[in-house]
Amino acid sequence: MDSTLLAALIGTAGGGLATAGGTWLRSRDRLRTAARLIYAELTRDSAAVAYFRQTGHWVAPTLSRAAWDTQGSVLARRRDVRAFETVHGGYEALELLPFLADDTLSPAVRDQWLAGEAEQIAAAIEEIGTMAQVSREQIVAWTRRLRRRQRTEAYPAPLPVTSGVVPLALLERLTREEALALDFTGGPGVTLRDGRLRVRRGADLTVAHVVFDAAGGDILDRLRPARYTGQPPTGDPAVDEAYDGMVLASTFLSEVFGRDAIDGGGGPLAAVVHYDVAYNNAFWNGELLVFGDGDQERFGRFTQCVEVVMYEAMAAMAALPELTWTFYGQSGALHISLRDVLAQLGKQYQLGQSAAEADWLMGAGLVVPSLGGQALRSLEAPGTAYDNDLMGKDPQPDHMRDYVETGTDNEGVHLNSGIPSLAFHRLAAVLGGKAWERAGRVWWDALTSGEAMEAPTFEDWARRTAHAAVARYGENSEEHRAVLDAWDSVGVPVGG
Numbered sequence: 001m002d003s004t005l006l007a008a009l010i011g012t013a014g015g016g017l018a019t020a021g022g023t024w025l026r027s028r029d030r031l032r033t034a035a036r037l038i039y040a041e042l043t044r045d046s047a048a049v050a051y052f053r054q055t056g057h058w059v060a061p062t063l064s065r066a067a068w069d070t071q072g073s074v075l076a077r078r079r080d081v082r083a084f085e086t087v088h089g090g091y092e093a094l095e096l097l098p099f100l101a102d103d104t105l106s107p108a109v110r111d112q113w114l115a116g117e118a119e120q121i122a123a124a125i126e127e128i129g130t131m132a133q134v135s136r137e138q139i140v141a142w143t144r145r146l147r148r149r150q151r152t153e154a155y156p157a158p159l160p161v162t163s164g165v166v167p168l169a170l171l172e173r174l175t176r177e178e179a180l181a182l183d184f185t186g187g188p189g190v191t192l193r194d195g196r197l198r199v200r201r202g203a204d205l206t207v208a209h210v211v212f213d214a215a216g217g218d219i220l221d222r223l224r225p226a227r228y229t230g231q232p233p234t235g236d237p238a239v240d241e242a243y244d245g246m247v248l249a250s251t252f253l254s255e256v257f258g259r260d261a262i263d264g265g266g267g268p269l270a271a272v273v274h275y276d277v278a279y280n281n282a283f284w285n286g287e288l289l290v291f292g293d294g295d296q297e298r299f300g301r302f303t304q305c306v307e308v309v310m311y312e313a314m315a316a317m318a319a320l321p322e323l324t325w326t327f328y329g330q331s332g333a334l335h336i337s338l339r340d341v342l343a344q345l346g347k348q349y350q351l352g353q354s355a356a357e358a359d360w361l362m363g364a365g366l367v368v369p370s371l372g373g374q375a376l377r378s379l380e381a382p383g384t385a386y387d388n389d390l391m392g393k394d395p396q397p398d399h400m401r402d403y404v405e406t407g408t409d410n411e412g413v414h415l416n417s418g419i420p421s422l423a424f425h426r427l428a429a430v431l432g433g434k435a436w437e438r439a440g441r442v443w444w445d446a447l448t449s450g451e452a453m454e455a456p457t458f459e460d461w462a463r464r465t466a467h468a469a470v471a472r473y474g475e476n477s478e479e480h481r482a483v484l485d486a487w488d489s490v491g492v493p494v495g496g
Helices: 001-056 065-074 080-101 107-131 136-146 168-174 236-255 306-316 329-351 409-416 416-431 439-448 458-473 478-489
Strands: 190-193 196-199 209-213 223-226 269-273 282-284 290-291
Touching: 001 065, 001 107, 001 136, 080 107, 107 136, 136 209, 209 439, 223 236, 236 269, 236 290, 236 306, 236 329, 236 439, 269 306, 269 478, 282 306, 290 306, 290 458, 306 329, 329 409, 329 416, 329 439, 329 458, 416 439, 416 458, 416 478, 439 458, 439 478, 458 478
Parallel strands: 209 269, 269 290
Antiparallel strands: 190 196, 209 223, 282 290
16 A cells, blocks of 8 residues: 555544544533533522421422523433433422422321432432532532431421521521421420410410420420420520510510510410521421521521521511511512511610611621621621621622522522612611611501502512601601612612
8 A cells, every 4th residue: 555545544544533532522521511510400409308308398489400401411312311311300309399398288198209209309419410520428418418217207287488597598508407397295284286386275374485495306296395484594595595585576566566476376486496406597387486506617506696586486476467478589588578677676676776786687696706707697788797618608689780580599588688678777777766666667567557468579568668658757758758768779669
């Protein structure tokens, strides 16, 4: 063979091999990139699933599947169809989860289905995580949140209008795998039967506040109260802080706004402290305020912040039937904001602080000092409550131009609540003095007067507060002008 022809053939073959090698490398890179995008989406969605298993609350009406829709075809082109089917099964399980939050299902049926679907999601995370070259330790950490030991006891039916004080944006970092189960009897005529607090016939109905001690347990059975109405402090900080916070919430609403805050149905305001081990949250489960002690690496004891206790109490009190708005989008953000505002006003009332003296922080001192965070949320400066490697940066916006559109966190209820909260702070700052006296009165009048609202927008609420200011203080009064200016400063038009 001619040497020139041989060289040409060798060159052609070499070029083909190089092209094939480049194609293979690009294909591998595309697969790894696709896997990483899908892995990130699955783990974000799984945080809501783990939280559901833990508390019985479904807090994400819509789950993301954008990465799967755009990148799933890359997996489908692989010869290993098993991997595609496993990941696809995880997304199918995610689609079923919102239906399992329906409280018409029996707890036993829900628990059985949920265990199976969570296992499918965990298997999908393992499969796609391996393809994405995620460390085995990280994959195990994620899937552990979805898997828990089987129990014979079932947790209470989910309550879609409630959520913990810790925003969903932090749950990916904080969620543990244990599930909530509350079932306890005993105490001064107080029992919990079928998930409902009751006062026994003939019992002392003056028991208005009661605290139970879970002693680090996550399945609570036959616990007797650690402290209840009429008893002196116990010396246990969590017990006494929860008790004092509930009493303050009742007293504040009664003395400032003239509202009887205790459940008219005869049940006391009840709390559980020392829930689980190193539990990083506090929430109301529909019957009880539940407080963890924190892991001391991210959060301290949740009861140490009276505003956190009051925030949860505001969800529990029959005194606030107005706060039954649809818990997603802007109406859900208003729900969070109003509880934040009332909790802040109660704290300031207890301390005798003016608007200028108050810190306006939700969870002040809750974040451990070594992390450098102030709190969970700031009403004065949304977006500045924390900023560290472990928790990330506080994502709350402070103006409508930065409003967060998201399919998680019930369409951003904990995030966008910063906008109406800042409007209230600016109103209080301009009016000065005790924030509960004028600014708080406008907000309270807006909440309790006029026809009920099912799903108010920020503009609806701004208009309602402006009308309340006019009704109490007069048109073009200092208060009325301050309300208009406050909403204008955060980009919310008041309208007519």
